[in-house]
Amino acid sequence: MAAEAKTRLFRRRLRSRIIASLAAFGVGLTSLFAIATFFLRGNIENQLVDSWLANEAANFVEFKRENPSPEAQYQFSRQILIWVRSPRTIANMPYEWQKLETGVYDFSEENEGERLNYKLAVHRANDIISFLRYDYTQETLSERNLLLSLLGAILVFSVLAVLLGIWSSSRVMQPVADLVTRLKSFAGGGQPEALAPYFADDEVGQLAAAFDDYSAKLTELVKRDREFNADVSHELRTPLAVIRGATELMQAQPDLNDKSALRLARIERAVAQCSDLIDALLTLSRSERGHGAADLRKIVEQLIDTHRLALRNKPVTLQLEDGPHVVIDAPESVVSVALNNLVGNAVKYTSEGAVRVRVLRDRVEIIDNGPGIDPEDARQLFERGFRGKSSLGSKGAGIGLAIVTRLCDLYGWEVSLAPNPEGGAIATLRLLR
Structure with missing residues (x-):
């Protein structure tokens, strides 16, 4: 129950809401930027690499037509291998490659206990089929490292957003805190000091001016209420005292009959009840x-x-x-x-x-x-x-x-x-x- 009460208090506090809003904005903006960066980088890089590999596979087919030579395997770098086959000798290639149409494909397989990721560009012609394999393992690791870096950046910027929210909320809420402090300092007696002169002409200043107007009206009402209570106490007690005195004099008469004595007794008790009621109502009015x-x-x-x-x-x-x-x-x-x-x-x-x-x-x-x-x-x-x-x-x-x-x-x-x-x-x- 205590934890729920603290949670509700945190949600109600304006400063807490400002901190939470800025933190949520910072985290959300950083996360969206990181996600966009990650996917845009991957998509653009894949499109560029796929286009380049497809062009190279097609160009190599043209090159082999212009420079006929026995079918062979060519290694241009550590990452690029090229095979040239005729439709009759394609059976020498890996089975999953043989039926591939012209295009670029992604493959992942185990190679000596390590995971090998590569792209395979295939270009089919009537007389020549070329296979261009591009080792993509290092790029995959780079992509993972980029993802971890972006996650770290989100964490760092989230902490910075919270710190910025705390700092900015303290600056934003300082005038409001000053207003609350001055309101609490009122002793409750006499005319309260004006608040508006202590604040700039902004929203807080307008709020202070509204408090001043309300305070002036409330002070006037309290003054009139006190004056009314004093007038009521005096004006009502005076006739009651007269009635009580007259009743006592009439009760002292020696020739008073029983019926008149009963009526005077009722008047006496009614006067006492009226006096008690006046005291009680004035007590309620003063809340004392x-x-x-x-x-x-x-x-x-x-x-x-x-x-x-x-x-x-x-x-x-x-x-x-x-x-x-x-x-x-x-x-x-x-x-x-x-x-x-x-x-x-x-x-x-x-x-x-x-x-x-x-x-x-x-x-x-x-x-x-x-x-x-x-x-x-x-x-x-x-x-x-x-x-x-x-x-x-x-x-x-x-x-x-x-x-x-x-x-x-x-x-x-x-x-x-x-x-x-x-x-x-x-x-x-x-x-x-």
Whole structure:
């Protein structure tokens, strides 16, 4: 697996692709030149030698007609032997030669333990037949030596092509490497330094200018986002504080009846939930993990009390099973928002029965006996805007579970929904690993 990963990384790197391209070009060009040289040299040499031998065989026939003499064997050099025969005495020649027509032929045979390569030129006339044998053994060895030399040249030029590719790629990629270095040097605070002035007006310079434009737009967006978050935090918290204060004053009235007290309690819990939701959303907007000491059991008890107030006459009971007290490093508001969405969904889709909440050492489970969930919908329910088949007829925009997913991604938690074998569904928020 590690070797495959390195291979994929090598293929992805631009410098590696430049080296591979130049090396392939050098090897391919050298190989084509060597092949062309080898075959052109062989073909041209064969054509010239064959033409010369055929002419010499024909000329010798004319020479013998002008200078009649007994049939004989003539040796002009170490490589050339000539035999002149009449059609009646051709039987004295080697059997494989006797039926050859006029032309040039290639032969290879063993001679005293050595391989002998030669060309045989035959010229037939009505009265005279000439055989001209040209020893081609040395030329064959030269051809082999040429082939080995060309293979060596391919190897040498391949190494040179790779070295040239490494050198040229470093020159070509140097501006890109400088651009990457400057991009990595950004500290992430304030307005980044402009890149374009450090590069020539070429493709890399245009890329640096595009980065500068994008950086300026991104910095402006970040600034506006921070200002918006600060405005939202201030503008929303102020009315919530007013509502909370007014609620506390009204709850302190001695003549408050039970119905009004219940309504004020619901308002108080709604204000607390809004404050928690604002904190959680601002945390997501800043992508900064907050710290704290969140008591899971305490938070679950508060959420159960809140949802009990909202149940009205719905025949659903909320139960908190016995379990350990677990404290995790996270703001109470963030944990409250995550659990509130899960408990709220369980209460919403349970028309009658019970919703049980179980606090364990590493997770919180919410178990209901509602209509359950489709296994095909289980994975998609945490996508923004997705609503499962069991949500038909219910109100909601399908963003509550998406917020839970984003909080889990930020804090390294895990959330899941699965059908309950006993009926209903089980939502699990794993907070510790």
